[in-house]
Amino acid sequence: MEFELLAHLMANQRRVYTRGQLMALVWQQNAMGDTRTVDVHVARLRRKLGPGYRAMIRTVRQVGYAFEPSATPKPCS
Numbered sequence: 001m002e003f004e005l006l007a008h009l010m011a012n013q014r015r016v017y018t019r020g021q022l023m024a025l026v027w028q029q030n031a032m033g034d035t036r037t038v039d040v041h042v043a044r045l046r047r048k049l050g051p052g053y054r055a056m057i058r059t060v061r062q063v064g065y066a067f068e069p070s071a072t073p074k075p076c077s
Helices: 002-011 019-027 036-049
Strands: 057-060 064-067
Touching: 002 019, 002 036, 002 064, 019 036, 019 064, 036 057, 036 064
Parallel strands: none
Antiparallel strands: 057 064
16 A cells, blocks of 8 residues: 555645545545554655655645655765
């Protein structure tokens, strides 16, 4: 699911999606219950992307997430 989540966000750059929208579009489930699963998948995805690229998945507080390609990767030391 992490790959599908990243692919969806990258295909719709800079567009902010609510957790409910992501549940419907990526998981193809209604967000009737707990949407925190999106947060867990985003955290895992950021961890896999590493410190240079994790900032490209932008958190919009109280709303959701967006892919921000202009978040310049930081060199790893």
